[in-house]
Amino acid sequence: MKRLKICAAALLAAGIFSAGAEETTVIGYNVLIGFNRAERIEEAAGWLREQNPDVILFQEIARQNSESFSRQAKLWNHHYGAVAKPWQDYSIGLSSKRPFEMLEIRTDGLHHGYILAKIDGVYYFSIHMSPFRYAVRIVEGGIYAKRIKPLIAAGEKVIMMGDFNNPSPYDAARANANAAALEVRRYERASHIENIRNGFFDFECIERLLRAGLEEVCFFWMKKNHYDPQTGIRIDYALVSRNLEDKVTFAIQDTRQRELFETISDHYPVILKIRDLHAPSNPSGESK
Numbered sequence: 001m002k003r004l005k006i007c008a009a010a011l012l013a014a015g016i017f018s019a020g021a022e023e024t025t026v027i028g029y030n031v032l033i034g035f036n037r038a039e040r041i042e043e044a045a046g047w048l049r050e051q052n053p054d055v056i057l058f059q060e061i062a063r064q065n066s067e068s069f070s071r072q073a074k075l076w077n078h079h080y081g082a083v084a085k086p087w088q089d090y091s092i093g094l095s096s097k098r099p100f101e102m103l104e105i106r107t108d109g110l111h112h113g114y115i116l117a118k119i120d121g122v123y124y125f126s127i128h129m130s131p132f133r134y135a136v137r138i139v140e141g142g143i144y145a146k147r148i149k150p151l152i153a154a155g156e157k158v159i160m161m162g163d164f165n166n167p168s169p170y171d172a173a174r175a176n177a178n179a180a181a182l183e184v185r186r187y188e189r190a191s192h193i194e195n196i197r198n199g200f201f202d203f204e205c206i207e208r209l210l211r212a213g214l215e216e217v218c219f220f221w222m223k224k225n226h227y228d229p230q231t232g233i234r235i236d237y238a239l240v241s242r243n244l245e246d247k248v249t250f251a252i253q254d255t256r257q258r259e260l261f262e263t264i265s266d267h268y269p270v271i272l273k274i275r276d277l278h279a280p281s282n283p284s285g286e287s288k
Contacts (some may be wrong), residue, residue: 028236028237040071045075064083079096081094126161155243159238168218169210219241248274
């Protein structure tokens with residue numbers, strides 16, 4: 001019994017769990033044109049029910065409008081949903097257990113666009129950057145950053161997740177040492193595709209978000225906890241405002257059920273967990 005108490009105390013000190021703490025789970029998931037063209041909706045919904053997320057930020061919802069998607073979201077026990085481009089493929093989406101305030105849906109000037117919604121005082125961005133050109137992603141990163149900066153300056157809590165179609169700058173050495181990935185991108189022949197710059201990956205689109213006041217928390221959590229998703233190059237991850245960094249209890253690109261995920265999509269889901277997300281903030285913007 002004494003040993004159990006000591007272990008529990010150690011876990012509390014490490015932040016793995018805390019007595020009475022609220023924990024919010026957010027998932028980011030590119031679901032490959034509507035759950036692999038609707039062929040894997042049941043498998044995806046079953047996995048999502050097991051995770052019991054509070055909010056999901058989707059990419060590639062297909063052929064739904066917000067009303068029909070809200071009905072579909074009941075498959076994973078969510079009752080509220082929205083899509084950016086009704087009845088189209090490759091739409092950004094959001095679903096939630098709780099009602100949300102839709103603040104903005106933007107598609108103009110962006111390859112796919114973004115959704116910005118507010119849920120219980122927290123700002124959620126679901127995004128999907130261009131898959132074809134690094135220069136377009138840089139512009140998109142600037143648009144996102146401009147939208148985020150006033151929220152960060154006001155001390156708001158911000159979560160951005162999605163398919164960035166670009167490696168994280170924290171993975172720069174690993175990405176640019178990945179000869180196979182670079183070789184594929186060097187020989188992308190279509191005139192509208194240019195995903196590398198002077199022979200290497202470019203990171204400015206993500207750097208703009210970091211300079212705006214977000215942090216890419218998956219890299220640090222996975223490194224600290226010795227978790228390697230073994231995906232080659234990560235292009236799906238989670239960014240949070242810096243007043244949430246210390247509250248992150250879990251942040252991974254999840255490959256633990258690789259065989260299942262590979263039947264659902266060509267992307268792996270990202271899972272983010274934050275403790276006391278809805279605790280009040282003090283005037284400096286730091287959560288109490």
